[in-house]
Amino acid sequence: MRRFVLAALVLPALVLAVAAMLPSPASTQQGAATLAGDGPKVVASTAWAAAFARAAGATRITVVAPASVPHPPDYDPKPSDLAAVADANFVVMAPFDGFARRLREAAGSAATVITLDLVNAPETVRSEVTRLGQAFGTTAAATAWLRGFDEAYAQLVADTTARRGDARPKAVVQRFMRPWAELAGLEVVGLYGPGPLQPAQLAELVAKAPDVVVKNAHSEREGAPSAGRTIAEATGARQVALINFPGADQDLLAVFRENARRLGDALAK
Numbered sequence: 001m002r003r004f005v006l007a008a009l010v011l012p013a014l015v016l017a018v019a020a021m022l023p024s025p026a027s028t029q030q031g032a033a034t035l036a037g038d039g040p041k042v043v044a045s046t047a048w049a050a051a052f053a054r055a056a057g058a059t060r061i062t063v064v065a066p067a068s069v070p071h072p073p074d075y076d077p078k079p080s081d082l083a084a085v086a087d088a089n090f091v092v093m094a095p096f097d098g099f100a101r102r103l104r105e106a107a108g109s110a111a112t113v114i115t116l117d118l119v120n121a122p123e124t125v126r127s128e129v130t131r132l133g134q135a136f137g138t139t140a141a142a143t144a145w146l147r148g149f150d151e152a153y154a155q156l157v158a159d160t161t162a163r164r165g166d167a168r169p170k171a172v173v174q175r176f177m178r179p180w181a182e183l184a185g186l187e188v189v190g191l192y193g194p195g196p197l198q199p200a201q202l203a204e205l206v207a208k209a210p211d212v213v214v215k216n217a218h219s220e221r222e223g224a225p226s227a228g229r230t231i232a233e234a235t236g237a238r239q240v241a242l243i244n245f246p247g248a249d250q251d252l253l254a255v256f257r258e259n260a261r262r263l264g265d266a267l268a269k
Contacts, residue, residue, distance in 0.1 A: 051251060090112050181214050192227050
């Protein structure tokens with residue numbers, strides 16, 4: 001009799017324990033979708049956020065701010081742009097996106113919102129691509145992409161250093177462009193931006209006598225006011241305008257290659 005009572009007590013607990021170890025229907029469906037090559041539906045605020053998502057293995061990506069917009073964080077989304085969020089599994093954005101709050105509200109509770117640290121420094125790229133791969137269920141694809149990224153980055157550093165020569169030029173750099181100065185091995189002697197350049201700051205940076213000024217091509221467009229241009233003209237320094245946002249191809253490595261080329265051209269002069 002006691003055996004029957006013991007069995008009655010133990011069996012339900014055993015069933016519950018086994019059930020807890022099994023994947024939920026939702027996670028099973030998501031895993032099946034990933035294995036089938038579908039993957040999650042991702043809405044990205046800009047092509048930069050989309051490039052991180054694509055590097056992590058996402059393939060179904062909708063971008064809110066068109067890549068052709070000169071400064072994508074300032075884009076004013078249309079209702080049709082925000083409607084795409086309703087069908088998304090994930091929304092990826094940056095905290096500096098001017099429309100981030102509207103995007104978050106449009107997502108509601110249907111999508112998982114991931115705020116990215118969008119910095120093109122290699123350590124940040126590695127950590128954020130890894131984090132997205134884990135969230136999307138595409139860890140293998142993210143790991144494979146990062147292997148290629150590490151190899152490409154090492155080669156770009158070597159190539160840029162070779163074109164730069166033994167000298168280590170002094171550089172004044174727009175704050176968001178510092179990772180690129182580090183790729184080229186420049187000696188960063190001063191930073192400016194993103195706010196307006198004040199007279200005292202201008203005098204301080206000019207006194208640094210930089211050899212090169214690294215500008216932000218997105219916020220210091222040709223024909224627009226440019227703090228970097230002002231510093232370069234006052235010191236006779238070379239200027240190089242670099243990018244952070246990729247084009248419509250959402251290719252993050254292409255941004256690294258393009259900036260390495262521009263840096264090499266400027267430093268070889």
